[in-house]
Amino acid sequence: MTTEPHGSEKDAVRQQLYELLDDTERSLVTKQRRGLELGCEYLGVANGHIQRRNDDGTDDVIASVGSNPKLFPEGMVLDRARTYCRRTVESHSPLALSNASEQGWDTDPAYEKHGLDCYLGTTIFVDGAIYGTVCFTAEAPRQSDFTADEKAFVELIARLLGRTIEAEANERRVERLDRSRRRSEAKYEALLRLAPDAIVVVDTDTGTIETANERAASLTGYSEAELRGLSILELHPEADRQRYARLFDEGFDDRIQERFDDGTPLVIERADGTTVPIELGVGRVELDDHSVILGIVRDVSERKERERELRLKERAIEESSIGITIGDATQPDTPIVYANAGFEALTGYSMGELNGENCRFLQGDETDAETVAEIRRAIDAEESIRTEILNYRANGRPFWNELTVAPVMDPESRAVTHFVGIQNDVTARKRRNRLIEVLDRVLRHNLRNDMNVVIGFSETIAARTDGELTEMASRVTETAQDLISLSNTVRGFESGVVDATQPELRDIRTVIDAAVEDLRSDYPDTEFTVLAAESMTVLATSKLTLALAELGDNAAKYGESSVRYELTTTDDGRIAVHVHDDGPGLPAIERNVLEAGRETPLEHGSGLGLWMVNWIVTNLGGSVTASVDDGTTVSIYLPTPAATEMDDVQSQSVSDRQSGGPL
Structure with missing residues (x-):
């Protein structure tokens, strides 16, 4: 039988317990074992152990000390129904047995299984839920009953161990959240590197550019630093700035636009005073009380040049990179009688394969039937049509085709003799439209909601702890708030959606x-x-x-x-x-x-x-x-x-x- 310490010695043991569980240098396992040793010393009992509850009715022994290491060794799995701990949890207070066989417990399953005459245990709570029990035992009876002070000491051990386990779990949770944040940042960087065009983020209230990518700098002739803080209207001709201001206020309804309603092309005025025709997509993003305009700008100078080339004679048409076909309207089914190199490059079909065939072979399973019918109606009415249709290349890969079909009349008879088809791959533009939708959704919901979860957890941790853990939790809160702020400016948008490196x-x-x-x-x-x-x-x-x-x-x-x-x-x-x-x-x-x-x-x-x-x-x-x-x-x-x-x-x-x- 272990000798029980007296009053001053018990005070010293209690002080050691406080110092132990406040020691940030020791591991949780070390604290649990040393805490049990101090409990055995304080109570004068032979053994101590901690049981962690499982959902299947068993308990795991996660820490154990004492003179009989084989009694409850660490790693042992116990049938909870045959332990005193089941009664400990049910009683909602410490269970104390000094001589179990004489106190009417000799027929209890726990006594029959383990033969313990001496037992003092209480419940450990973590985050308000039952975690397990801390138990002090001896096989022989105790000479005297456990005192109120001894029961209180065991409750103190349970309470302090519960806080320590809770703090350890919270620290691991913070580490997991931090890893999740870093992975989220990597995803954003990867996404931004895939952006194919110039990007500007504009403050809705002030109209100033908050951030712009490298492609925007290349397009405008300003450096990225010069663009930040510049009014978005200063990138357009002075005479038309009020029209651009109304355009930004009204928005595009997630469309890509290249002209005003009166047909005037949209342009960027570069730093050197020259202008560049553009396509412009605008998305409005609301984050809390901060509103930004996300602008995706594409230089369409080359496309404009290609459109002018289409009006040149046969040589210019032949050299054009846009797909051009001519169908014979005087023959049944309007077969193709000409296709330029641009069409062959776009679709993968050679002129030898195309000759005498109708263009419907470009259609596939997901081609919209109504779009096909719309094209048919225009051809039957001998009218021009411009539309977008999902077509398929020779290798089976789909692409979005901006298709223009126009009738060609005989100058004398005024009868339609041919149809000219112009095919342009606008898959990238479609992807940009989806990019705006995805980025808007992520900035509105995913990032803000996830960071609010981080902030909520970190504030809870800060409220329930003190010292270094509080400082760490506050740092997590600040970092999460910084990331939310960072999302408002969408800095470095280009760094993710286009991988410029060569395979x-x-x-x-x-x-x-x-x-x-x-x-x-x-x-x-x-x-x-x-x-x-x-x-x-x-x-x-x-x-x-x-x-x-x-x-x-x-x-x-x-x-x-x-x-x-x-x-x-x-x-x-x-x-x-x-x-x-x-x-x-x-x-x-x-x-x-x-x-x-x-x-x-x-x-x-x-x-x-x-x-x-x-x-x-x-x-x-x-x-x-x-x-x-x-x-x-x-x-x-x-x-x-x-x-x-x-x-x-x-x-x-x-x-x-x-x-x-x-x-």
């Missing part, structure tokens, strides 16, 4: 291993495996690592316990990377973002990561698919260097692409 040969297994290495440190409880029969080479940029890491991060975050990367090859020579998780399954809208890079105002993805994966992979000439079956499998298909070269010379026959009836 180079890379070992795909090395890329996967680099992504998985970081993920293992972020998700220590998730099992990551990589299955690859051999090393394979792809033509890619360093952003491929970011895409594979994002897929692994998403899989670990929403999966159960494991993530598997599998490397294979397809029958057509492409390299496939399959990322599989054991989670509940990726929602359909998220799969649509991954595969098609598309969403709607009413249905959109939960964040930027999957958009980023789509953009990175498609920019490399690859594709993405997702399937849900006992978890989610996301597959990235990348062309090999040899396949990339062959893709430039191979085409599909017209007969394989024909579908449906005539236009």
Whole structure:
């Protein structure tokens, strides 16, 4: 039997307990074990241990000290129904037994299982919920009953241990949130680097430019520093500034615009006084009480020049980079009798394949039937039409075609003899429209909401702690508030949506291993495996690592316990990377973002990561698919260097692409 300390000694033990649990240098495990030792010393008992409750009716022994290390060793799993601790929790106060067999406990399952005559335990609470119990035991009876002071001391140990465990958990939570913030920042940087055009962010109240990217500086002739603080109206001719002011006030309703209502082209006045015709997209973003205008500006000088070239004679038409076709209206089904090199480059079909065919072979499964009907009606009425239609190249890849069809009349008979078709790839413009929608949504919702969660947690931590933890929590709050402020200016927008680096040969297994290495440190409880029969080479940029890491991060975050990367090859020579998780399954809208890079105002993805994966992979000439079956499998298909070269010379026959009836 351990000798019980007297009054002054107990005061010293109590003081040691306070100092122990305030010591920031010691680990939680050390504090738990030393706290139990002090409890044994104070109470004069042989053993002490801490039980942590599980949801399945068992308790884990997470710390144990005493003269009999085999009694309740650390790591032991206890049937809670056969422990005194079950009664401890039920009693809502310390349970004290000095001689259990004589106090009527000899038939209790706990006594029958462990044979403990001496027991004093109480409940540990963490964040207001039951965490477990702290217990002090001896196999032999105690000479005297536990006093009120001794019970109070055990309650003190439980309370201080609960606070220590809570603080440790909060610190880990802050670390996870900090990692999430850093990953979010990396996503934004990657997204911004993919922006294809000049970007300016303008304060709605003052009309001054808050930030602009490098492309904006190149377009305007001002440096990025000179653009900041400059009125947006100073980038337009002085005589028309009031018209531009009204234009910005009214907005574009998320459209891309290149002219005023009266047909006057929109232009930028450069620093040297020259003007540049532009396309302008404007999105208005509201963040709390701060309103900004997001402007995406595209220099359309080259396109204007191409449009003028279309009016030149046959030689100029032949050299044009825009697709031009001529259909014979005097023959059934208006077959193509001419296609320029621009059309061949755009679609991948040669003139030899096109001769005698109708343009409907460019249509596919997702081509809008109403748009097709609208074109048919214009042709039947012998009228011009300009529209946008989803077409397909010879290799099966879709693209948005800005199509102009115009009748050509015989100067003498005034009869329509031919139709001229002008095809222009406006896929990039479509992507820019979606970019404005995605960025507006993220700035309105995702970033602000996520940072508010960070602020809420950090303020709660600050309110419940003191000392260094309070300072750390305040720092987290300040950092989150800074990030919200940073989102208002969308600084460095260009740094993410366009990867300007040139692809180079890379070992795909090395890329996967680099992504998985970081993920293992972020998700220590998730099992990551990589299955690859051999090393394979792809033509890619360093952003491929970011895409594979994002897929692994998403899989670990929403999966159960494991993530598997599998490397294979397809029958057509492409390299496939399959990322599989054991989670509940990726929602359909998220799969649509991954595969098609598309969403709607009413249905959109939960964040930027999957958009980023789509953009990175498609920019490399690859594709993405997702399937849900006992978890989610996301597959990235990348062309090999040899396949990339062959893709430039191979085409599909017209007969394989024909579908449906005539236009």
